[in-house]
Amino acid sequence: MQTQETEKKICQIHRLDVVAVDLKSETRLEDKYLCTRCLTDKIDKENMALLFEANQMIQSMKTQSLKQSKEENTLRLTNLKQLSSSIKSFINYIKTELGKLLHLVDQQIEQIQNEIESKETKIEIKNFDDEIQILSENYIGNFNYNIPQEKTQKQKDIELIQLIQESLQSQSKSQYFSQIMESIDQIRQSTPIIQQANINKMSVKEFDQHKTPCLKQTCNKHSKEIIMFNLNLNQPNFSRLACVECIEEVPIQYISLKEANKRWKLFVGQQEDLIVKNNFRRENTFNTVIKEVKQLKDYYNDSLSEMLISIDQQLQKNNTDIQDIINLQEKQLFELDEQLIQKIIDFLSFEDKNKHLIELQEKQDRLDYLFYQNIKCKLDSLIKHDLLCKQQLNKF
Numbered sequence: 323m324q325t326q327e328t329e330k331k332i333c334q335i336h337r338l339d340v341v342a343v344d345l346k347s348e349t350r351l352e353d354k355y356l357c358t359r360c361l362t363d364k365i366d367k368e369n370m371a372l373l374f375e376a377n378q379m380i381q382s383m384k385t386q387s388l389k390q391s392k393e394e395n396t397l398r399l400t401n402l403k404q405l406s407s408s409i410k411s412f413i414n415y416i417k418t419e420l421g422k423l424l425h426l427v428d429q430q431i432e433q434i435q436n437e438i439e440s441k442e443t444k445i446e447i448k449n450f451d452d453e454i455q456i457l458s459e460n461y462i463g464n465f466n467y468n469i470p471q472e473k474t475q476k477q478k479d480i481e482l483i484q485l486i487q488e489s490l491q492s493q494s495k496s497q498y499f500s501q502i503m504e505s506i507d508q509i510r511q512s513t514p515i516i517q518q519a520n521i522n523k524m525s526v527k528e529f530d531q532h533k534t535p536c537l538k539q540t541c542n543k544h545s546k547e548i549i550m551f552n553l554n555l556n557q558p559n560f561s562r563l564a565c566v567e568c569i570e571e572v573p574i575q576y577i578s579l580k581e582a583n584k585r586w587k588l589f590v591g592q593q594e595d596l597i598v599k600n601n602f603r604r605e606n607t608f609n610t611v612i613k614e615v616k617q618l619k620d621y622y623n624d625s626l627s628e629m630l631i632s633i634d635q636q637l638q639k640n641n642t643d644i645q646d647i648i649n650l651q652e653k654q655l656f657e658l659d660e661q662l663i664q665k666i667i668d669f670l671s672f673e674d675k676n677k678h679l680i681e682l683q684e685k686q687d688r689l690d691y692l693f694y695q696n697i698k699c700k701l702d703s704l705i706k707h708d709l710l711c712k713q714q715l716n717k718f
Contacts, residue, residue, distance in 0.1 A: 333357035
């Protein structure tokens, strides 16, 4: 028996080839012929898609991914530029402040050095009336008196140390340091941009195998569907978008939408590769910068904390012998024990009764000088480290 040739049928809903027939008797005749789209709708409409629809979603997903990547990189670029600006401002600020402190310490060192070398530590009295006035200011009765102190120079040391201490403490509270920490927190807390895309509303005619692929736009001249592109740069007077009548009127070299779509996919893939490589390079660079900034922060914090501790210790340090003299001044002679009375007799026996105190003060000045030198070396080290970090950042 000769088999009757089956007539090729097209689904009236989706315009695709009919591949199956619904044999249920209650099904209307116009609904019996099913294409692949009809079958997927019957199986699982939400989780099933045709191959060309899956391909469509993949291409759309790539495009949206590139757009999302660009938005995220723009945000990252803004945040890291702000961080870079804050770091540079802080470097310039702390460099200036440390330079000022170093200059003040150098001046104090030079002054102390001159006093030690010239031994000009005695109180100069111009005439007897001045001597009487100074004695009156220090006299406490019963032939007892306090030894005049050179309070002016000592006060300068205390004020200088206090100034250095306050300045160093203020570094971590400065506007520039706060801006760096805010930028770091902003980068750390930033979250990726998460988007969802839906392509159900996109026209399926681009992938319709039974029609020439076309755009949803129409030709401005003929009001017909766009089916080809003009990529010829030597023909700028002709429209880039061509319908069937444009092609007939101007028979220049066109490419089909299918070929254009193929070239576009290739272009998108190349762009994606470039973006991935560039982002990888930038990420490595900024990770290095973040590491340098953290090391700089730790180095400054450790160095400044150590200097603050040493300043506090030096400020609180008192010479034991000088303190003994101060304690003696607060007591009457008849209140002292035999050992202290013997010490007072020794003091009164000296031809220059202030010599012992002056020698102790000179010793303290020498210790202070060594301390200032130590502070100066540490400040020099911070400045050198600052310059080294700046040179390292300039390489990026």
